[in-house]
Amino acid sequence: MRQATVYIDSEALQYNLNRVKQLTSHSKIVSMVKANAYGHGVKHCLAALEATDAFGVACLEEALEIRQLGYTQPITLIEGVFAENEMQQVIEQKLECIVHHNQQVEWLIQHKAAYNALDLKVWVKLNSGMNRLGFKVDEIIDVIQRLKAEGFTCVLTMHFANADAEHPLNEQQKNQFLEVKQACDPILASCCNSAAIYKYPELHFDYVRPGIMLYGASPFSDKNVCELDLKPVMSFTAEIIALNQIQQGEYVGYGSTFTALSPLTIAIVSIGYGDGYPRAYVKQNFVAIDQQMVPVVGRVSMDMIAIDVTHIHAEIGTKVELWGKQRLVDEVAHANGTIGYELLCRLTQRPTRRLGN
Numbered sequence: 001m002r003q004a005t006v007y008i009d010s011e012a013l014q015y016n017l018n019r020v021k022q023l024t025s026h027s028k029i030v031s032m033v034k035a036n037a038y039g040h041g042v043k044h045c046l047a048a049l050e051a052t053d054a055f056g057v058a059c060l061e062e063a064l065e066i067r068q069l070g071y072t073q074p075i076t077l078i079e080g081v082f083a084e085n086e087m088q089q090v091i092e093q094k095l096e097c098i099v100h101h102n103q104q105v106e107w108l109i110q111h112k113a114a115y116n117a118l119d120l121k122v123w124v125k126l127n128s129g130m131n132r133l134g135f136k137v138d139e140i141i142d143v144i145q146r147l148k149a150e151g152f153t154c155v156l157t158m159h160f161a162n163a164d165a166e167h168p169l170n171e172q173q174k175n176q177f178l179e180v181k182q183a184c185d186p187i188l189a190s191c192c193n194s195a196a197i198y199k200y201p202e203l204h205f206d207y208v209r210p211g212i213m214l215y216g217a218s219p220f221s222d223k224n225v226c227e228l229d230l231k232p233v234m235s236f237t238a239e240i241i242a243l244n245q246i247q248q249g250e251y252v253g254y255g256s257t258f259t260a261l262s263p264l265t266i267a268i269v270s271i272g273y274g275d276g277y278p279r280a281y282v283k284q285n286f287v288a289i290d291q292q293m294v295p296v297v298g299r300v301s302m303d304m305i306a307i308d309v310t311h312i313h314a315e316i317g318t319k320v321e322l323w324g325k326q327r328l329v330d331e332v333a334h335a336n337g338t339i340g341y342e343l344l345c346r347l348t349q350r351p352t353r354r355l356g357n
Helices: 010-023 034-038 060-068 084-092 102-115 137-149 168-183 194-199 329-335 340-345
Strands: 005-008 028-032 054-057 075-077 096-099 121-125 153-157 188-190 234-246 264-269 286-289 292-297 305-308 319-323 352-355
Touching (some): 010 028, 010 194, 034 340, 054 060, 060 084, 084 096, 096 102, 102 137, 137 168, 153 168, 319 329
Parallel strands (some): 005 352, 028 054, 054 075, 096 121, 121 153, 153 188
Antiparallel strands (some): 234 264, 234 319, 286 292, 292 305
């Protein structure tokens, strides 16, 4: 059997959740489990996150999956609903959702009356400069006042565009958020994702929304998970399935892009872009074998990669860590010119997923 395997470390996930609690002791935690728990497998992660105050998802389908798995915590739909009939289900299932345009507000008010949904909480999104979703400052105050008059408990929310970096937009977003919060006082508030949890402790307010930090990857390009006191949750492994002795001047892989400058031992590993392993490297990439970094050579193909094991002991069946505790996913992402979020989320269903470390 092909041994491409994703291991999910529940203890590491619990450790990271407790790390959020240490950093945000006065806030409730909305653990983001959208996109199949950032590619980790939501059914494998929920038990480890059971101590969270709430879950965050992108859409109704993801929320209903959590309910079907038996979890009763509040769930927030961060993109809101996409059609009027979904608003009915949100109210029936006692879910919470963001509203970010007027049509959603009208649906909410209409169906609140129809279903007698008392004490329903609604998250109202401020577009403070990221320009994806939300109401601008000149309209959101009226929206919040209207919803309050209808009996809703409102949570003012926004999303930083540059919480992971120094950028002049950060101050603009902070100031707009605080302006609206003051104008609508009293109101609950939430504006901190993973990076902002570290960067802006004064903005933790009532709810924080950790995502990538829960899974042991870094929201910063200049800090790794060890510096942030986090633990990688996913270990992605495969096995060596063939060994080739090649001579100086011979090639490896599609396009013959790699040429041996000396005699080499090349191992073939049962992983490729068909599993979600990235192909387009902008700098040298490595895998880990017994805590040693081993270079990937030649092009990544759909089902296999080649690695240079000339200077280490390797045999057929040797386990190779593609990313995990030794070779961090953020390091692989950097070599590929992308971010850890993307690599985690785009894993396919081919690798077997297991609880373990």
